[in-house]
Amino acid sequence: MITRNTTIEDLVEDYPKSVKYLADKGIRCIKCGEPIWGTLEEACLEKDFTQEQIDTAVKELNALHQEGNQENSTDDAQHITIKKIK
């Protein structure tokens, strides 16, 4: 689960869709090809997010991750079916 204290590196590695979401909000997670250091909260504060906006970002990132999981499990199911047919 993503929280305010989740590091940007963990977001990049474990929840890669976060990168695009945050980029659209002006937060660049990757610089010189590497994740920036620090937490989601710190990155948001640096961009002058309000506390409310940070809460929203956390909520939306978790929702995004949930969607991703559902898509993946559908993909996995399809993959298994294809394997079985073969």
Add this chain to the structure above:
Amino acid sequence: MTINIQNVLKNLGLTETNLGVSTGAEWFDTDGKINTSSSPVDGKVIASVKTATLEDYEKVVTKAQAAFKEWRMTPAPIRGEVVRQIGNALREYKDDLGALVSYEMGKIFQEGLGEVQEMIDICDFAVGQSRLINGVALQSERSLHRLSEQYHPLGIVGIVTSYNFPVAVWAWNSALAAIAGDVVIWKPSSKTPLTAIATQKIIQNVLKENKVPEGVFNLVVGRSSVMGDNFLGDKRIPLISVTGSTAVGRRAGRIVGERLGRALLELGGNNAVIITPEADIQMAVMSTVFGTVGTAGQRCTSTRRVIIHEDVFDQVKNAFVGAYEKLANKVGSPLDEKFLVGPLIDQHAVMLFEEAVSKVQKEGGKILFGGQKLEGPGFESGNYVMPCIAEAENHFEIVQEETFAPIVYLIKYKGDVQNAIDIQNDVPQGLSSAIFTLNMREAETFISQTGSDCGIANVNLGTSGAEIGGAFGGEKDTGGGRESGSDAWKVYMRRQTNTINYGAELPLAQGIKFDI
């Protein structure tokens, strides 16, 4: 030449799952997250690494502290002998390690070999330096007093490296730190942990044979939640060397500064080449193209901007586009020697490249060549792009930033060379710079106090591809640190001033009288 990656992994002692913590010859099983390393070349998983926990980090620091007490007592030339043997071990594994660098990071095999050669070169340099850790004799104002300075080992050196030079930067720091009598803790990039593990395995026999204490050469693969602010803020580590982005460096500088530690920062660049009307244009273009597309534009010293006099602008622009057209069919697998430009590190990097291409156009720039993500056979990983040339102006927001990808901005200047220098210096970063001219006045102006404000200023050669013999680093947002050659070794030592009174009197400095 065909490279069999499975053989490379086997020769380097890598397996499906690897331990990520070592204090030299010993390796530790850990309970941290398991990270997988995938190749940007084909997107395949290469192998996994068991990363460190905070407890593992503590164990390593404790071991390093104990090792330092022993290592600092080993004579410097004996420490140098160990480094000499490390250099020889790297020679033995140059092809395999070079291939792994290429496969895990994406640079072409020739550059992978070059990176290992850089490691060997700095070892050779450090061996010589181990017999020349010299202080200085000064003149005392007091009679029968001797004033001098000497250098002592500093302690634990923390080394944070980036994916683009996954092993060379470790060698720059470690070889000098080791001969200086320091011990090192290496946090490699999470993108390239396998090259780090392979390097540690290559040196471990040397350490064992020479009975180097466990804790002198430490490797800790861990995420920033384990090897992040706690590492930077650790008072037991007097020096932290960080190679990475300005954002990471700024954070490191603040945290290390708060505890009054030393930070050696080697951060981003926004490197420019100036081409004057008096340049050898063909030489300028050929040299600059390597600077723009070498390592797919992922070097700190990659050429980002080319500042061209209006009288030769069209000539240079056409020559550039012509050179890139020839390169168009040379983008591909870095392990295949017919290709000269490999992939970007991952899809995030591709996204940032595409964003930069779009942004420069929005700001009024014009794309002259490339700028697309490549698709089709050979590009399945989704990490390959066609290098881009854009005509732009220096004040564009995107031009002021460092985009870590093969995009170069051609910028026009008018009049005197000082105008070009002013444009060149008008960015936040200050790493590398170059001028192409056969005019001695222009060349000397460029390297004078009114010239380039960068740490590196070259004449008639490009911005990238530094030798290890010179000090490497830059000014402003590049962080101000210096690594590698020249007198960079001094950063890894503490300076002590000694005054010795060998007389029978007690004269005070400045002639102060204090008679009791």
